[in-house]
Amino acid sequence: MPWSERGRAVALRWWPLAALVGFMLWLGPSQAGNRKWLDLGVEAMILAGAATGLNVLVGSTGLLSLGHAGFFVAGGYAGAVLGPYLLGDGSVAPDFVVRNAPWFGPVFAVAVGAGLGAVLALACCHLRGFHLTVVTLAFGALVPAVVVLAADQLGGLGGRTVERIPDTRNAFLARGHTLAGVYYTSAVFLLIVLWLAWNLSRSRWGRALTAVRDAEVAARTSGIDPYRHRAAAFAMSAAVVAVAGWLSALRTLSVSSGSALDVQAESFRYVITVAVGGVGTLAGPVVGALLLTFGLGLDVVQQHLRDKLGLVFGVLALAVVALAPAGLVGAARQAPARRRPAPAPPVPVGESARKAPRSADENEPVPDGPVLSVRGLTRSFGGVAALDGLDLDVVAGSVHAVIGPNGSGKSTFVNVVTGVERATGGRVLLAGRDVTGLPAHRRAALGVARTFQGVRVWPRMGVVENVLAGAHVQGRAGPARCLLGLDRAEERRLRARAGELLGLVGLEARAGDRAGDLTLAEQRRLELARALAAEPVLLLLDEPLAGLDVAERERLVRLVRRLQAGGLTILLVEHHMETVLALADTVTVLHQGRKLAEGPPALVAANALVREAYLGPATAGGGR
Amino acid sequence: MTDLVQIIVSTATVGSALALVALGYSLVFSATGIVNFAQGPLLVVGGYGAYALTRAGLPIGVALVVAVLGTAAAGVAVEVVALRPLRRFDAATDVGWVLTTFAAGLVAVDLVRIGVDASPHALPPLVGSVFGRQVWQVAGVAVTPTDVVIVAATLALVVAVDVTLRATPFGRALRAVAQDREAATLVGVDARVVVTGAFALAGALAAVAAVLLAPKVFVRLENGLVLGLQAFVAAVLGGLGSARGALAGGYVVAAVSAVARTVSPSGSRYEFVAVFALFLVTLAFRPTGLLGGRVMEKV
Numbered sequence: 001m002p003w004s005e006r007g008r009a010v011a012l013r014w015w016p017l018a019a020l021v022g023f024m025l026w027l028g029p030s031q032a033g034n035r036k037w038l039d040l041g042v043e044a045m046i047l048a049g050a051a052t053g054l055n056v057l058v059g060s061t062g063l064l065s066l067g068h069a070g071f072f073v074a075g076g077y078a079g080a081v082l083g084p085y086l087l088g089d090g091s092v093a094p095d096f097v098v099r100n101a102p103w104f105g106p107v108f109a110v111a112v113g114a115g116l117g118a119v120l121a122l123a124c125c126h127l128r129g130f131h132l133t134v135v136t137l138a139f140g141a142l143v144p145a146v147v148v149l150a151a152d153q154l155g156g157l158g159g160r161t162v163e164r165i166p167d168t169r170n171a172f173l174a175r176g177h178t179l180a181g182v183y184y185t186s187a188v189f190l191l192i193v194l195w196l197a198w199n200l201s202r203s204r205w206g207r208a209l210t211a212v213r214d215a216e217v218a219a220r221t222s223g224i225d226p227y228r229h230r231a232a233a234f235a236m237s238a239a240v241v242a243v244a245g246w247l248s249a250l251r252t253l254s255v256s257s258g259s260a261l262d263v264q265a266e267s268f269r270y271v272i273t274v275a276v277g278g279v280g281t282l283a284g285p286v287v288g289a290l291l292l293t294f295g296l297g298l299d300v301v302q303q304h305l306r307d308k309l310g311l312v313f314g315v316l317a318l319a320v321v322a323l324a325p326a327g328l329v330g331a332a333r334q335a336p337a338r339r340r341p342a343p344a345p346p347v348p349v350g351e352s353a354r355k356a357p358r359s360a361d362e363n364e365p366v367p368d369g370p371v372l373s374v375r376g377l378t379r380s381f382g383g384v385a386a387l388d389g390l391d392l393d394v395v396a397g398s399v400h401a402v403i404g405p406n407g408s409g410k411s412t413f414v415n416v417v418t419g420v421e422r423a424t425g426g427r428v429l430l431a432g433r434d435v436t437g438l439p440a441h442r443r444a445a446l447g448v449a450r451t452f453q454g455v456r457v458w459p460r461m462g463v464v465e466n467v468l469a470g471a472h473v474q475g476r477a478g479p480a481r482c483l484l485g486l487d488r489a490e491e492r493r494l495r496a497r498a499g500e501l502l503g504l505v506g507l508e509a510r511a512g513d514r515a516g517d518l519t520l521a522e523q524r525r526l527e528l529a530r531a532l533a534a535e536p537v538l539l540l541l542d543e544p545l546a547g548l549d550v551a552e553r554e555r556l557v558r559l560v561r562r563l564q565a566g567g568l569t570i571l572l573v574e575h576h577m578e579t580v581l582a583l584a585d586t587v588t589v590l591h592q593g594r595k596l597a598e599g600p601p602a603l604v605a606a607n608a609l610v611r612e613a614y615l616g617p618a619t620a621g622g623g624r
Numbered sequence: 625m626t627d628l629v630q631i632i633v634s635t636a637t638v639g640s641a642l643a644l645v646a647l648g649y650s651l652v653f654s655a656t657g658i659v660n661f662a663q664g665p666l667l668v669v670g671g672y673g674a675y676a677l678t679r680a681g682l683p684i685g686v687a688l689v690v691a692v693l694g695t696a697a698a699g700v701a702v703e704v705v706a707l708r709p710l711r712r713f714d715a716a717t718d719v720g721w722v723l724t725t726f727a728a729g730l731v732a733v734d735l736v737r738i739g740v741d742a743s744p745h746a747l748p749p750l751v752g753s754v755f756g757r758q759v760w761q762v763a764g765v766a767v768t769p770t771d772v773v774i775v776a777a778t779l780a781l782v783v784a785v786d787v788t789l790r791a792t793p794f795g796r797a798l799r800a801v802a803q804d805r806e807a808a809t810l811v812g813v814d815a816r817v818v819v820t821g822a823f824a825l826a827g828a829l830a831a832v833a834a835v836l837l838a839p840k841v842f843v844r845l846e847n848g849l850v851l852g853l854q855a856f857v858a859a860v861l862g863g864l865g866s867a868r869g870a871l872a873g874g875y876v877v878a879a880v881s882a883v884a885r886t887v888s889p890s891g892s893r894y895e896f897v898a899v900f901a902l903f904l905v906t907l908a909f910r911p912t913g914l915l916g917g918r919v920m921e922k923v
């Protein structure tokens with residue numbers, strides 16, 4: 001890509017954020033004498049930080065919290081009351097910590113926020129999204145009740161003043177000006193939060209969260225545990241909001257929860273901030289916060305709408321959803337496709353691009369015996385058995401085809417082997433290990449990868465990102481490393497490999513596109529690259545030819561041959577007889593959930609029983 | 625003994641009102657697969673609506689009828705402003721409709737606050753006396769005709785809704801739309817009418833609950849949040865989408881909160897904590913509800 005064009009893309013991506021940060025840095029010194037504007041600036045930055053925290057949840061996971069103000073209050077109490085209390089006189093902490101105790105407030109805020117968030121999330125992140133919303137709503141309503149119960153320590157509904165607060169007179173550029181000190185402290189907080197959010201968005205964890213949001217089944221079979229990732233995202237966002245609460249205590253020198261309705265309104269303020277700016281964008285929450293804070297800070301607005309905030313926020317939310325569902329930042333980027341990151345480096349066309357995938361366990365040799373064996377595998381829906389006591393072995397390095405008429409149990413077989421559906425009887429053994437009770441993501445980690453009959457790429461992610469998310473089990477970076485940007489070396493390695501795989505499936509030219517913009521045939525090949533990115537031991541292809549034309553079919557057949565030559569074990573579920581006969585080493589014919597025949601393709605094709613069951617008694621000819 | 629009777633009376637009355645609101649959640653969930661976060665605020669609309677009408681001099685019976693009709697209209701308004709503009713919003717998540725229904729509720733409560741009043745109010749009882757008696761004393765607990773009316777009216781309404789769902793064309797249409805909106809449309813069901821009807825019915829039920837419960841707990845703005853949440857817990861506990869489940873859930877939630885209120889030394893403060901705990905336990909172990917075997921998600 002020429003530099004000018006690339007530079008333009010980068011500028012488009014970054015100008016809103018750069019302009020906003022510039023504005024905030026200008027506001028501080030220029031309005032140092034103006035308490036009102038400086039204070040609004042502090043409020044805007046705290047709100048922007050809190051909303052960015054919430055956006056980690058809403059934008060990446062698609063879960064909406066209406067109780068995050070509860071974490072704000074909890075963080076305020078933890079950081080400005082509990083922290084100084086624990087680190088006060090008689091504390092065993094090191095001298096340096098005790099002397100600067102109030103500055104360690106954020107540590108307590110993070111701990112309490114993340115802890116509370118994790119507890120709430122663990123209770124409901126296995127359910128549909130709205131359950132979480134109601135739990136957060138209830139949590140927000142509970143906070144004032146708790147504050148009242150512990151009125152002695154927390155001061156009841158009116159809150160309490162904070163006694164020991166960090167000395168911000170000389171912090172940063174403040175020069176004896178306390179409010180300016182708070183201003184620059186907030187600025188540092190906001191910049192750190194933005195940096196963390198940016199790191200997360202382009203990391204292994206960020207991709208995993210998006211993958212879970214957009215196609216959960218595909219995420220599970222790529223080795224991503226939806227429950228754990230959602231819960232972690234919730235805890236992270238709660239922690240950020242808690243620190244914002246500590247900052248707010250710094251600003252007002254008090255902590256209070258207000259009534260249940262106040263907590264609800266405040267929580268909704270964060271949500272509307274994110275929605276106005278643009279859900280899932282980095283600059284969105286900052287734009288929203290500036291707009292809301294300074295907009296409502298105008299004298300004329302204060303005069304007329306001061307006591308009608310519920311109405312204002314509610315109407316704003318309805319208007320945004322109806323008129324600009326992507327928010328202001330989203331609407332400003334006219335072509336959403338521009339948001340994709342720069343394409344991966346061009347793939348070298350040579351031996352490395354053409355080589356077959358590595359075996360998943362390069363250290364461990366693949367044991368002798370079948371890679372996959374199932375024994376007595378049964379899956380019933382009510383009284384109907386889609387699989388009925390199936391025994392089957394897939395030999396290492398072979399292409400094993402499973403065929404059968406519609407309704408013979410082929411898809412159920414793939415789902416039960418990959419863990420998408422639970423077996424109701426029998427066992428699934430992977431290289432001798434019993435995986436029957438393991439969820440899909442654990443099986444993926446053990447080397448089971450698949451494609452889907454109805455393609456399930458992540459449409460809003462880039463093509464490279466799809467492959468990278470498929471390589472989830474090949475990465476090691478945990479949430480901390482992702483947030484702090486310490487995953488670069490691993491990212492480079494995964495990206496290089498993703499480029500190779502895209503070259504292998506012939507998608508290198510589309511590496512920078514959105515997956516949703518690809519044709520069906522391209523999406524099928526992308527799914528293949530995604531599955532290969534996990535460096536699987538066993539690859540299941542679920543009707544990979546469905547909907548493809550002749551040329552595309554031939555292309556896919558060549559690809560499968562190449563993978564087979566590289567030593568990969570492939571289980572092919574397919575309707576298309578010619579392909580099966582051409583590719584498979586062994587063919588198993590399913591009929592009504594049972595094995596009808598098994599053997600080399602030529603023998604099976606000649607089997608009269610098979611012809612009758614598969615093609616129907618009256619049909620002649622060798623394919624659909 | 626007094627405590628026990630108190631718990632029973634409170635469970636029966638508050639539980640009935642919760643059941644009516646929970647039924648509203650269930651109906652809308654059945655028809656659309658979404659949870660109407662404005663259901664609690666509709667309770668506020670109904671309550672303050674009836675209050676404004678009685679303040680203007682109307683008898684409570686008339687006020688109830690008008691409030692029910694008005695709140696049904698408000699329910700339809702929620703559907704119009706919250707659901708219809710959703711088409712362009714990200715459909716991969718629940719964010720869009722949660723945001724809009726909640727926002728609609730927020731607007732509704734603020735309109736009530738600005739247009740009517742913000743302070744709590746009592747409403748006159750719907751029935752002053754039965755056979756000349758204004759109050760019965762049961763083991764030292766006062767039971768009023770209103771208490772009896774709440775329970776009787778709720779049972780009648782739940783049975784009516786249950787029968788409607790099972791045996792009328794509207795009920796069949798609603799169940800058809802719930803299972804597969806497109807297929808229902810193909811066989812001639814007007815899905816939009818069904819959805820709008822569900823929202824109207826949900827609003828009407830909320831207004832009935834608000835007016836019936838007003839002599840006991842006042843009409844107040846917080847009810848939208850607090851009672852709305854408790855009713856949602858009831859709906860989930862009984863199984864979202866089940867009318868009888870809503871009834872059972874309402875009584876269970878009311879019983880838990882009545883017991884918590886009685887046994888805790890500081891009065892009503894642990895009430896909500898207990899309900900919240902009940903909710904978390906339900907979600908962790910029986911997310912489809914005690915009565916519901918309903919599959920919540922198609923894979």
